[in-house]
Amino acid sequence: MANxxxxxxILSVICASALIATSGCASRVILxxxxxxxxxxxxxxxxxxxxxxxxxxxxxxNRVTIPAGWYALPKD
Numbered sequence: 001m002a003n004x005x006x007x008x009x010i011l012s013v014i015c016a017s018a019l020i021a022t023s024g025c026a027s028r029v030i031l032x033x034x035x036x037x038x039x040x041x042x043x044x045x046x047x048x049x050x051x052x053x054x055x056x057x058x059x060x061x062n063r064v065t066i067p068a069g070w071y072a073l074p075k076d
Contacts, residue, residue, distance in 0.1 A: 034074075035074045035076070036074075037071050037072065037073045037074070038072050039069070039070075039071055040067070040068050040069065040070050040071070041068060043065050043066065043067050044065070044066045045063045045064070045065050045066075046063055046064065047059055047060045047061075047063055047064075048060050048064055048066075
Protein backbone atom coordinates (compact mmCIF):
# COMPACT_ATOMS: atom_id res chain seq x y z
CA MET A 1 0.00 0.00 0.00
CA ALA A 2 1.45 3.39 -1.02
CA ASN A 3 2.04 6.07 1.62
CA UNK A 4 -0.18 8.93 0.45
CA UNK A 5 -1.54 11.92 2.28
CA UNK A 6 -5.04 13.26 1.85
CA UNK A 7 -5.52 16.49 -0.11
CA UNK A 8 -6.88 18.10 3.08
CA UNK A 9 -3.61 17.39 4.93
CA ILE A 10 -1.51 18.73 2.06
CA LEU A 11 -3.65 21.89 1.91
CA SER A 12 -3.26 22.37 5.68
CA VAL A 13 0.54 22.10 5.39
CA ILE A 14 0.62 24.60 2.51
CA CYS A 15 -1.60 27.09 4.39
CA ALA A 16 0.44 26.74 7.59
CA SER A 17 3.69 27.24 5.65
CA ALA A 18 2.32 30.35 3.94
CA LEU A 19 1.15 31.78 7.26
CA ILE A 20 4.52 31.17 8.92
CA ALA A 21 6.40 32.62 5.95
CA THR A 22 4.41 35.86 5.96
CA SER A 23 4.08 36.48 9.69
CA GLY A 24 6.90 38.64 10.98
CA CYS A 25 9.25 38.09 8.07
CA ALA A 26 8.19 41.14 6.13
CA SER A 27 10.10 44.29 6.97
CA ARG A 28 8.48 47.70 7.15
CA VAL A 29 10.05 50.87 5.89
CA ILE A 30 8.82 54.13 7.30
CA LEU A 31 10.08 57.27 5.63
CA UNK A 32 10.57 60.29 7.87
CA UNK A 33 10.32 63.65 6.11
CA UNK A 34 13.66 65.49 6.10
CA UNK A 35 13.95 67.94 8.97
CA UNK A 36 11.39 66.21 11.21
CA UNK A 37 12.32 65.24 14.80
CA UNK A 38 12.54 61.52 15.57
CA UNK A 39 12.27 59.63 18.86
CA UNK A 40 15.10 57.11 19.35
CA UNK A 41 13.77 53.58 19.83
CA UNK A 42 17.09 52.19 21.07
CA UNK A 43 20.38 53.61 22.35
CA UNK A 44 22.64 55.11 19.68
CA UNK A 45 26.42 55.61 19.83
CA UNK A 46 27.59 58.64 17.90
CA UNK A 47 29.98 61.56 17.93
CA UNK A 48 28.26 64.81 18.86
CA UNK A 49 29.02 68.50 18.63
CA UNK A 50 29.76 70.33 21.87
CA UNK A 51 30.24 74.03 22.52
CA UNK A 52 33.60 75.31 23.69
CA UNK A 53 34.02 78.16 26.17
CA UNK A 54 34.27 80.47 23.14
CA UNK A 55 30.88 79.27 21.88
CA UNK A 56 32.32 77.34 18.93
CA UNK A 57 30.93 73.93 18.02
CA UNK A 58 33.52 71.13 17.89
CA UNK A 59 33.07 67.46 17.18
CA UNK A 60 33.55 65.17 20.19
CA UNK A 61 36.65 62.97 20.14
CA ASN A 62 34.76 59.94 21.45
CA ARG A 63 31.39 58.45 20.70
CA VAL A 64 28.72 58.96 23.33
CA THR A 65 25.66 56.84 23.99
CA ILE A 66 22.39 58.66 23.43
CA PRO A 67 19.68 56.73 25.32
CA ALA A 68 16.44 55.42 23.89
CA GLY A 69 13.56 57.83 24.40
CA TRP A 70 15.56 60.93 23.50
CA TYR A 71 14.61 63.04 20.50
CA ALA A 72 16.95 63.76 17.61
CA LEU A 73 16.20 67.15 16.06
CA PRO A 74 17.50 68.86 12.93
CA LYS A 75 19.95 71.71 13.47
CA ASP A 76 17.74 74.34 11.82
